[in-house]
Structures are given as structure tokens and as C-alpha cells.
Amino acid sequence: MTSRKKIEELFFKCLMVLSLLAVMGSLVLIIGTVIYKGAGSMSLDMITSTPEGGYYLGKKGGILNAIAGSLILTGIATVAAIALALPLALYINLYRARRSRFAEMVRLSMDFLWGIPSIVYGAFGFSVMIFLGIRASLLGGIIAVTLLIIPIMARAIDEAVSLVPRELLDSSYSLGATRFEAAFKIVVRQCLPGIVSAVLIAFGRGIGDAASVLFTAGFSDRIPLSLSEPAATLPLAIFFQLGTPFPEVRDRAYASALILTVIILALSITARVLASRFNRHIIK
Amino acid sequence: MKETSHLRTENLTVSYGGAEALKNINVEIPEKQITAIIGPSGCGKSTLLKSFNRLLEENDGVKISGRVLVDGADIYSDSEDITCIRKKMGLLSQRPYPLPMSIYDNIAFGPRIHGMKKKAGLDRLVEKYLSLAGLWDEVKDRLNEPASRLSIGQQQRLCLARGLAVEPEIILADEPTSALDPKSSQKIEEEFKKLKSDYTIIIVTHILRQARRLADYVLFIYLGELIEHGPSRQIFESPREQVTREYIQGVIS
Numbered sequence A: 001m002t003s004r005k006k007i008e009e010l011f012f013k014c015l016m017v018l019s020l021l022a023v024m025g026s027l028v029l030i031i032g033t034v035i036y037k038g039a040g041s042m043s044l045d046m047i048t049s050t051p052e053g054g055y056y057l058g059k060k061g062g063i064l065n066a067i068a069g070s071l072i073l074t075g076i077a078t079v080a081a082i083a084l085a086l087p088l089a090l091y092i093n094l095y096r097a098r099r100s101r102f103a104e105m106v107r108l109s110m111d112f113l114w115g116i117p118s119i120v121y122g123a124f125g126f127s128v129m130i131f132l133g134i135r136a137s138l139l140g141g142i143i144a145v146t147l148l149i150i151p152i153m154a155r156a157i158d159e160a161v162s163l164v165p166r167e168l169l170d171s172s173y174s175l176g177a178t179r180f181e182a183a184f185k186i187v188v189r190q191c192l193p194g195i196v197s198a199v200l201i202a203f204g205r206g207i208g209d210a211a212s213v214l215f216t217a218g219f220s221d222r223i224p225l226s227l228s229e230p231a232a233t234l235p236l237a238i239f240f241q242l243g244t245p246f247p248e249v250r251d252r253a254y255a256s257a258l259i260l261t262v263i264i265l266a267l268s269i270t271a272r273v274l275a276s277r278f279n280r281h282i283i284k
Numbered sequence B: 001m002k003e004t005s006h007l008r009t010e011n012l013t014v015s016y017g018g019a020e021a022l023k024n025i026n027v028e029i030p031e032k033q034i035t036a037i038i039g040p041s042g043c044g045k046s047t048l049l050k051s052f053n054r055l056l057e058e059n060d061g062v063k064i065s066g067r068v069l070v071d072g073a074d075i076y077s078d079s080e081d082i083t084c085i086r087k088k089m090g091l092l093s094q095r096p097y098p099l100p101m102s103i104y105d106n107i108a109f110g111p112r113i114h115g116m117k118k119k120a121g122l123d124r125l126v127e128k129y130l131s132l133a134g135l136w137d138e139v140k141d142r143l144n145e146p147a148s149r150l151s152i153g154q155q156q157r158l159c160l161a162r163g164l165a166v167e168p169e170i171i172l173a174d175e176p177t178s179a180l181d182p183k184s185s186q187k188i189e190e191e192f193k194k195l196k197s198d199y200t201i202i203i204v205t206h207i208l209r210q211a212r213r214l215a216d217y218v219l220f221i222y223l224g225e226l227i228e229h230g231p232s233r234q235i236f237e238s239p240r241e242q243v244t245r246e247y248i249q250g251v252i253s
Ligand SMILES: Nc1ncnc2c1ncn2[C@@H]1O[C@H](COP(=O)(O)OP(=O)(O)O)[C@@H](O)[C@H]1O
Pocket: B016, B017, B021, B039, B040, B041, B042, B043, B044, B045, B046, B047, B048, B059, B060
């Protein structure tokens, strides 16, 4: 009996270690490939200049248009998504009973929206644009990406808010705080680490997605200076460069992927640092 | 008895999703005294306490009937402003939950949301109530540190000070020492004894000795019913009901 348990224990431990290795291994492989293939074409030009004539044939220039486009587009979309997802999460947790049927229904719809492929958000954003009479532009991309990232952000904030101890709410209310004051002055502070990581996850999904911006943001070799101009984005820049027959341009696609990876890495680290700074106030 | 009642319930019945947790409670809580609510766990002590400042209705599926009168006014009537009612009562919970901010801001939070903005005034309140809760000397040099750095006993006194800062008339405490070490518990008890000259204090406790030490008046609840209530001496020395006697002797717990 004991020896059977020992084998069982050993077997599952091996299984866990193997899956850990598989996951970490593929992560290292992906990043390794991106660095290996992209580092060669990485240059200051890549991040400081926009494409010049013939860039996609292998001539001079960089992808500053796509870096700026992606950051601006996803940045604004993230702010817009916070403005919608945060009140939603606070509402279902504080103004409605946390586990009420209504709250659970909202959660279910968010999970459902989360699972919809991003191309569908692109198509939906596109039809909204036709309805509003706007063309492929920064604004169009922002609408599509905002819609795309609201579910993931709302659910992540909801998870954080639903962990706020009942007693902390009781304490706030018994000081005479209104729901609004409890929500925005206490719950938001308490959940700040969770909210920061929710924002980061959403930003990451937004900046890495190609399908939602394909029809809605369009593409342009210039940095967008207004909402009505088309905007280049990194995933599409990668996509277009990979699609050319020129090896040096394809290598630049990997360099672009490397830039995108570095942006996401930098954000993750910033979020970690911020979260731990906010954490010192919190008692779980 | 000469003392007047501060808080009174009339036919208070509470149920959670159909199951009755409190059955037809009629009781008067004397002013500026310590009232202890005792009874085995799950008998409805917290429920009764939370019905006093309408925190109960924050729970899902709660039904409340009957009346709770504070200074003669029914707090459940529609004309009452819920934040005013809650402001009248400070709450101490089983475990302290400081607000996620500095020690200073924990105390200043209540006065601030009720309109106090001046720094000098807030400074004065922070010192006054931290002193009243017996915490000032320990924290006066680190008011801007996160409250989470305090020991759990200090946190509980911070929560007491935070509640006092909104100038309540009644202090509601739900097993306020159950998470604390003996020394910190003793400090809280001493604070209560000092505070009762100015406040009506209602404390839920399952520690009979604590009730004996602190209480002037005792409510004994069993399975959602108020079995008996009266001056502490009478309840502990000559209980009228068999169940009370058994509970006090430790036959049931
Ligand atoms: N939020 C709730 N939902 C459903 N039942 C509850 C809830 N809170 C308390 N109860 C039930 O009400 C009864 C009284 O609980 P409580 O007032 O917490 O007792 P005590 O504080 O004396 O231990 C218990 O049977 C408990 O299970």
C-alpha cells in the first residue's frame, strides 16, 4: 500500500515537473527564436524612423509608425476600457449582491465575450464604423480594441473586487460611507494591485492582436496625428513584413516581434513594481 | 431601574433566505452602559448586532421585520438616512480591518467624508481619537505608515479610534478580542471600561468571563431566541431559565 502511494506520488510529481518544463521550454523557445532571428536586423533605425520609400522591399526606414500607432491605439483603448470595466465590476459586486443571479449573468456574458475570436470584434467594429460613417482610422481601431479588451479587463477586476473582505465593506459602511465612497475610496484602493494587473493583461491582449485592427485601424507609414487618420500597429507590421518574399524584410518582422515582446515585458515589470508598492497597504 | 434605554427592538425577526436566524426579539439596551450579547456560536448574536446599524441588509436574501428604535426613532423607516444611522454607531469586527491607507488617513477618513477638510482640524481629531483608543503614544511618530504594519492588537485599537472619529453614540463590537493575544484583549477591555461613561457599548462575546468582567447588562440568545436579559449580576448569579443556567455552567456551549 505504502509503496503504491510512493509510486503514485512520484508519478504525479514527475508529471508536474514535465508540464512545467514543457511550458517554460516553449516560452524560452519562442523568445529565443524571436531574439535569434530578430536581433540581427535590430537597429536604432527600426525604432526611431518610419518606413521610407521601398522599406518593404528591404530599403531604409523603421517601424516607429507601428510602435507609436500600437501604443497610442492600445493606450487610449485601455483607458476607455477601464472607464467601462471598473464601474461594471464595482456595480455587480457592491450595488448588487455579489452572488446574485444578475451578477452571475453579467459574469457569464463577460466570459462568453472573452471567448469570441478577435476577428469578430474587428468585423463588428467595422460595421459600427460604417454606421457612424468613419473610415479605417485610429478611432476605428480604438473602438474595436476597446470592445475586445473590456471582457478580459472586467472579469479580472471583478475577480479582484470579489475578494475584498466583507468586513472591510462593513467597516466602510459603518463609518457612514455611501456605496460610492466605499467603492471608489476604499475598494478601488484595496484592489489596486489587482486592477493594475487587470489593466496590464488587457493592454497585452490589445497590443498583440492583429485581427481586430485589420479593417478598423488600417495601416499607414506615418505616425497618426489625429483620430481620423489610419494607424499602423505592430502585429500588422509583423504580418506584412513576414508576407514579403525578401529575407531581410522577414528578419525585420522578427525584430518587430522582439520590440513588441520587449514592450510587453517592460509593462509586466512596471505592473509588478506598482502592484507591490500598492500592496503594502492591504490586509487580506 | 433608573437608566433609560438607548436602543430598543420591537418584534425583530430576521431570516436568511427563509431560515429564521432571529425570532421575535424584544429588548431594551440601556444607555451608557456595557451590554453583552452572549450565546453559543451560530445562535444569531452577530445578526442581532448588525441589525442595529442596518449592516444586515448588505447580505444577500435577508428579510427583516419588526422595528429597531434608536433614541425613539425607527431606523428602518424609509425617512431615515442610512448613512446617518450608521454614523451614529461605531463598529468593531472580529478581526480588525484597517482601511488600505496610512494610520493618519484611517482616522481622518470618516471626518473627511463627512465634510471636514481642514488639515489642522483633522490633525486634532486624529490625535484626540488615537489617544482615546490608547494608541497615540505608540504611533504618533509614524502616522504616515501603512496601517497594515501595526500589530493586530494595535490594528484593533486603530479600528476603535477610526469608529470613534465619526462621533458615534453607540459602539457595536462583535467578538472584538477573539483574534487578539491576551494582553491586547485586556487593553481593549480597559478602553471599553473608560469609554462607557460617554458611549453605549454593545459587545458580542462568547467568552463568558469577558462578559462577567465587562457587562452591566446581559442578553442571552439561544437558537435565534432571546432567552433572557437583565443586569449582569442577575443573569450570572440567578438566571431564571434552565437553558441560561446550563450555558453559564458550561453544560451547553
Ligand atoms: N449571510 C448569511 N446567509 C445565510 N445564513 C446566515 C448568514 N449569516 C448568518 N447566517 C446564519 O444565521 C445564524 C446566526 O448567525 P450569526 O448571527 O452569525 O451567529 P453568531 O454570531 O451567534 O455566531 C446561523 O445559523 C448562520 O448560519
